Ligand SMILES: Nc1ncnc2c1ncn2[C@@H]1O[C@H](COP(=O)(O)OP(=O)(O)OP(=O)(O)O)[C@@H](O)[C@H]1O
């Protein structure tokens with residue numbers, strides 16, 4: 001009895017945080033039923049992860065931008081433009097991959113700094129500044145692909161980023177054939193890290209007398225998350241293992257999550273979002289952090305462009321179309337507050353997964369693109385309504 | 396005795412971890428001015444929020460009877476319909492709109508589909524006359540002083556045909572003259588049959604104006620006193636509020652030989668490009684080690700601007716003149732530079748630009764000095780909790796834990812969090828702007844005690860305050876500021892309220 005009471009309390013108090021996980025879960029179940037299992041097939045899950053990749057990295061950057069109460073509309077076409085630059089550098093300039101990627105990332109960061117300059121120094125609202133960028137980069141894509149149209153990228157290493165998988169541990173072919181061992185090992189490590197991290201965190205909180213989850217709920221949470229990671233690992237390992245895109249997204253997520261939750265920089269970013277005037281008077285250089293946040297956004301746009309170009313093995317004239325809106329939607333679905341100061345990187349990743357799951361599931365069901373837009377719009381509205389109402393209740 | 400206008404019976408309201416109201420009963424008679432006093436966090440604002448429907452029926456227990464009928468308000472507009480108007484301490488006016496637009500915002504006078512502006516202006520002029528405010532109804536709110544804005548708020552309430560007017564600390568941000576005006580207006584309204592509940596920490600004005608006083612402590616009603624016969628004194632109130640006697644609110648301090656000059660400003664001028672006018676003119680002053688220097692003056696005289704212009708100039712004024720900190724000439728281009736040089740500034744507007752309300756106590760306390768608890772950019776969460784708990788203890792911050800959001804703290808405790816933030820940067824020079832605004836006597840006494848301890852340890856404090864008794868009680872020296880100039884300097888032995896007011900107004 002007390003178990004169910006606990007469960008009810010915990011759910012009620014943390015409904016905002018768990019809401020999106022529940023939503024993702026429900027969406028997955030619905031699609032699994034409506035597609036009679038195809039949705040959960042290894043192949044589709046891998047596809048889903050790779051499709052989410054280029055939106056997910058944008059959503060990570062956008063999380064920071066929205067936390068500091070700004071917006072960046074230019075990221076979609078900036079991604080497309082950077083993808084085109086990467087293609088040109090590889091195909092026409094003949095530069096090697098290892099030079100092209102850092103160069104494009106740096107260019108992206110630079111583009112972000114230009115937006116930051118307009119916002120921080122010229123005091124132009126970021127909506128307007130980045131809308132200008134939206135137009136300019138859209139034009140820029142057309143300019144650079146004018147003569148050639150779609151640029152096909154023949155470089156295998158580059159294309160592996162969007163299509164390839166991590167290699168397996170060599171010399172173990174006889175053991176568990178058909179299963180990707182390195183992926184399994186990584187999955188087990190991830191679960192171990194999760195359990196260890198949660199346990200030590202809980203101990204610390206208890207030693208300060210802070211509120212923690214009741215022990216039964218804590219165990220339920222741990223089991224749930226471990227099973228989730230375990231299941232995903234198993235599904236992936238049964239196919240070709242972890243894709244390079246997934247690795248990239250994981251690394252980006254880990255870094256940004258660490259920065260936002262553990263470092264002085266992250267604290268300052270949240271502080272600016274919570275109250276920019278108070279942050280400034282507390283000695284935080286707000287303008288400087290606008291550069292940091294928009295610069296990082298630009299760099300992640302470039303990364304998104306690379307992931308997308310690599311996935312398509314080409315740079316197209318329409319690359320990046322509507323990416324910015326998908327990324328913004330993902331952050332809102334993931335619980336980032338439009339009022340600023342609140343939001344988590346991991347939430348946005350889940351939000352991105354929700355949005356691509358919708359697309360992927362509806363594609364499998366053969367639903368037309370027009371209805372897909374409507375469904376996604378409805379889900380976005382529902383997510384934000386949910387967010388706003390639960391936030392008010394918390395007060 | 397006829398039935399009271401308002402009766403609140405056995406009201407209990409709980410927040411997670413806090414019982415804000417514990418079985419409170421409260422009665423207000425028709426046509427009286429009823430003052431509600433109590434320490435910070437006693438539950439005054441919460442009680443009024445229950446009454447006005449901010450906390451809807453069902454989120455508290457107990458009954459509300461208004462005009463003899465049981466009321467179940469679900470939101471503010473329900474209570475407004477019943478004739479209850481509440482004015483919060485944070486004014487709710489739109490700065491860019493005109494006075495008449497603000498008065499009728501939300502209940503515009505219509506003529507078919509359109510707003511009838513002529514009628515609006517006519518009616519606005521009438522209510523402005525009622526509150527004795529002599530301004531052009533077409534003036535913009537942002538161009539009025541706080542005192543006048545407060546009157547516009549009241550005009551707004553009166554335009555809605557109000558039976559019960561609730562004011563939550565209306566005079567906290569007002570100077571003596573404006574406060575006096577406001578109190579006169581309340582008396583006048585009372586003669587016209589408006590009943591009024593007034594929350595205030597200024598006990599003198601409470602005693603002056605109240606017909607009845609109810610004291611709350613720790614969410615309970617302690618007593619209700621009849622104040623008409625002149626028997627109620629500040630001592631009696633304080634004793635009921637705090638539960639013990641405080642005879643001298645300003646702690647005794649060994650006034651030492653003044654030390655060397657730690658801060659000096661010479662021929663300091665500031666021009667505000669946004670407002671397009673000079674805001675500081677030829678300011679000269681200094682601060683010595685171990686001293687508390689009071690800055691007195693009217694609201695808007697330029698004291699806050701002076702502090703900001705020294706503290707890294709965040710509003711980008713054009714400055715000229717010299718600033719010396721501990722003998723070194725300095726030019727701070729960001730608050731960070733000032734902090735690094737040992738100067739701290741605690742703002743007058745703790746909610747506006749002092750605290751991050753959506754964050755918790757520990758995050759606010761460590762905000763200005765995160766590097767101290769970080770190694771290579773990574774915050775040590777244990778150290779953070781330790782530091783926060785230290786200041787929670789030494790400043791006696793009342794909160795269930797340092798993980799509580801500061802928006803859930805009462806005003807006085809929020810102020811202590813601000814203070815904690817600045818003490819943690821361990822400054823040599825601390826500028827406190829209205830450090831006790833909206834704070835109860837007990838907490839005031841604590842803050843004065845802390846200030847005393849700090850100067851005894853060698854810190855130097857600039858205290859900007861609009862409360863003359865506080866200036867006289869705490870300062871070693873007083874500068875009076877008027878229209879962006881230093882109008883005079885007085886050693887505290889020579890300073891009197893009259894002299895200061897004379898300098899401030901001429
Ligand atoms: N939303 C909330 N969540 C949690 N606790 C709250 C909330 N609002 C108020 N409290 C707590 O309830 C108590 C009463 O607060 P209230 O604001 O009514 O005090 P007050 O008497 O108005 O004090 P002050 O004079 O400082 O304004 C305090 O302990 C406060 O921390």
Ligand SMILES: [Mg+2]
Nearest residue numbers: 439440441806
């Ligand atoms: Mg209050």
